[in-house]
Amino acid sequence: MESLVQAIREQGVILPGGFLKVDGLVNHQLLPHLTREMGQQFAARFRPLAPNKVLTIEVSGIAPAISAAMELGVPMVYARKKKPLTMKEPAFTAQSVSRTKGGTVDLFISSEFLGAGDRVVVIDDFLASGGTLRALSGIIAQSGATLLGLGCVVEKQFEEGRAKLADLNVPIHTLANIVRMSEAEGIVVEAGR
């Protein structure tokens, strides 16, 4: 997605520890035209698989996921990181590591909104180590739903998450790919794959 690659080149900031700050377009401020195009791009890739649900995880996955769900005309469900009292039992759960806040987090999705018969595409903001998508795939397996594909806005190729998720045997689509980044070279970013 050329507009996203351009925006990352203009606004991306390299932080210590291999983190990329794109708060101005993905993780804090959201830009309507870019977010809409993300949804269109994901929808074009996943529509042939006929999903009936888009799944994501709070908080930064919500914007690209709802954008894709609006294009596909299906509901979007997000995993919550704290179980609210409104959530009906049983809930499906898994653990993941919060990369930007540290620590382990529990993820919860109610059995009201995910179950056998659902055909699910997962959308998130970052594909780094793949741990978060792995956790969500565990929740999908618990529910009996079918995982059709994974989509992320930004892939950090150098964390090798794509390879680690290969055993899931589903297509993985990303919109921008960070090949590498360093103070010397800057952010080497290309179109997603």
Ligand SMILES: O=P(O)(O)OC[C@H]1O[C@H](OP(=O)(O)OP(=O)(O)O)[C@H](O)[C@@H]1O
């Ligand atoms: O592939 P991984 O190594 O799992 O990294 C990707 C995950 O890390 C971030 O979550 P985080 O909880 O840090 O941030 P958020 O609250 O902004 O969604 C991001 O939103 C992805 O969900």
Ligand SMILES: O=c1[nH]c(=O)c2nc[nH]c2[nH]1
């Ligand atoms: O804003 C972010 N920048 C990153 O580099 C990253 N990796 C995982 N999750 C991330 N979120």
